[in-house]
Amino acid sequence: MRPLASTDYERGHLTVLSVLTQAPDVGAEAWAAQFHAMRGEPATYYMLVVVSRETDQIVGAGGVFLERKFLRGLGRVGHIEDIAVAREMQGKKLGLRIIQALTHISETVGCYKTILNCTDANARASLRLCPRQPVSLTLFLFLSVLRKVWL
Secondary structure (H helix, E strand, O other): OEEOOOOOOOOOHHHHHOOOOOOOOOOHHHHHHHHHHHHOOOOOEEEEEEEOOOOOOEEEEEEEEEEEOOHHHHOEEEEEEEEEEOHHHOOOOHHHHHHHHHHHHHHHOOOOEEEEOOOHHHHHHHHHHOOOOOOOOOOOOOHHHHHHHHO
């Protein structure tokens, strides 16, 4: 496991993310621009990947981003998102290892809590693998849906 690198477009980063949701191929140049934009925000985005030694392709990915708060003495919250594992590697606890590493990063940089966002089905699996306290329901408002409703 290592941080996402500028060369990881070629290693199939978007292919692994497509296990979760739409992750269209935006091209190497656009991917690199996004990578550098995120890297340019110091102490905000921490992206990790797992690379297969056999194929040199990414087989797992995830990230934590830090939100600054006025609460809790100007505290920070870690948001773990986009935990993705290639279908052929699922069931080997790679997702759990990524979540553990991202939680460690969040704790190390001083976050007072870490939130794991995932679907209901993935939440059930996550709770079996790593004990977390479900404390609230998160509602996602996708702008594409809202525009159809509001317009």
